[in-house]
Amino acid sequence: MLNIPPGVTPTPDTDSAPSAGSRFAEFLHRESKVPLPGATFAPAITPTSVYAMPGDPAGPYQYGRWSNPGWTALEGALGALEDAEAIIFPSGMAAVSAVLATGLRPGDRLLLQSDGYGGTRAAAAKFLAPMGVQVDTCATAQLAGQPLETYRLVLLETPANPCLDLVDLRATARRVRAGGGRLVIDNTLMTPLGQRPLDLGADAVLYSDTKILNGHSDVIFGHVCTRDSDLLGRIEEWRRIGGAIPGPFETWMVQRGLETLELRVARLNENALAVARALAAHAGPLSVVYPGLETHPDHALARAQMHGFGSLICLTLRDRDEAEAFIDGCRFLRAQTSFGGVHSSAERRARWGDPVDAGFIRLAVGCEPTEALRAEIIRAMDAVVERR
Ligand SMILES: Cc1ncc(COP(=O)(O)O)c(C=O)c1O
Structure with a gap:
């Protein structure tokens, strides 16, 4: 769906x-x-x-x-x-x-x-x-x-x-x-x-x-x-x-x-929007959540109070095995926790006890060239669908 x-x-x-x-x-x-x-x-x-400090304490x-x-x-x-x-x-x-x-x-x-x-x-x-x-x-x-x-x-x-x-x-x-x-x-x-x-x-x-x-x-x-x-x-x-x-x-x-924050944030935003749109149009995920998609319930608020929509995307696959297979099968996704680095990464959040489905993935895009990242994520998602 x-x-x-x-x-x-x-x-x-x-x-x-x-x-x-x-x-x-x-x-x-x-x-x-x-x-x-x-x-x-x-x-x-x-x-x-220590710092040189003769006499009474003084200076920054x-x-x-x-x-x-x-x-x-x-x-x-x-x-x-x-x-x-x-x-x-x-x-x-x-x-x-x-x-x-x-x-x-x-x-x-x-x-x-x-x-x-x-x-x-x-x-x-x-x-x-x-x-x-x-x-x-x-x-x-x-x-x-x-x-x-x-x-x-x-x-x-x-x-x-x-x-x-x-x-x-x-x-x-x-x-x-x-x-x-x-x-x-x-x-x-x-x-x-x-x-x-x-x-x-x-x-x-x-x-x-x-x-x-x-x-x-x-x-x-x-x-x-x-x-x-x-x-x-x-x-x-x-x-x-x-x-x-x-x-x-x-x-x-x-x-x-x-020093490079603006460059990296611009690329993170661009990558996340491109990947979210591509995943939302794909038959693989049961759902895709990203504030930059018009389907997000708070999209209007996101446009009003945010500049760009951030680097995290939530997607849900059928179950734990499918989610793990997607992460393992995508060459441009590191299996790690945390986000905000140059390299894209993903993890199943249920592994930390978050109240989410077993197939729920937090995908954190990195700063890779946009089209290469989008294409590899979609290739890995195609493979998930083929295995069904
Ligand atoms: C939103 C948020 N706030 C705070 C923290 C804590 O930061 P740190 O790991 O640098 O102590 C994290 C860590 O994941 C986080 O995601």
Whole structure:
């Protein structure tokens, strides 16, 4: 059964692409005119635990757990992308933990998605609930009917991963704020180029930079961005005192990955749309879900609040064996978890206990040349149908 009507040819939201593109051009050249002759453009890696500090403590660099010139450079870049201030962390989960730990006290209520990233739910259930925080979950599709005004913190992703339902960011921010709570968005799937939750009313955004931001599947990293100086101060204090600090080399690698973010995101979006359309028109999948398809229930919202539709596609095959055979049989799909790298990958999400069918695959497109990727995925899907 296909879920795309004949004759429908969805198109990406190209109207907003020029403004995102010119923003990135400004970003790339934000410091080009500043350096003195002979200065390097690439930031230095500074592996040090101590800094010269005679007399009374003074200056921005005093001890390696508190600051590092590489952090300053990367936080400047990440903040510039979001028109906000950034604090970096050694993983996406360290960024999640900082937001949870600084935003909640015993007696507060926290709302998470039941169909969002499982690591966030695990952190809340294992560490916050025993300390007296009331942790509630709600399916993304039910959020519109969920009272939000009683929550101190609402932490959501959109699209929700892995099923790709969307959250209306502007409406949700208004409802959370009406009760005096804070809305934080995990924007990992979309990147700052694909979605700007702070502009739509969110109090903070956080990322697993392990995924698209670094983009090369070789670093675990994360960050938080906010325009709220009080929140920023608490999160910085959490890192400085708590000690969850990024290493200088990993910091430099993320800075390097960031330089090509716009190129990679454009290719990811192009590849995902081409592959989703081709799979939706194929007899193999029982269903194909991608926000860029007009058949997606939140397609209109996707066009309104996202620039491009992201790199994840959900498809369902008949059963576990068929799904495994498809992944194994496609030369351009790595069998791995995670997403956002240069190489396309896929996995059956039921293997992690997600409440999805046994044949449900999360396909994460990479940056391969579009037509070669599309053709190989369709060849592998043809083989699945032939075996039936
Ligand atoms: C949406 C999302 N947020 C947060 C995380 C956690 O990031 P990390 O693995 O970098 O700690 C992940 C990891 O898969 C993720 O997919």
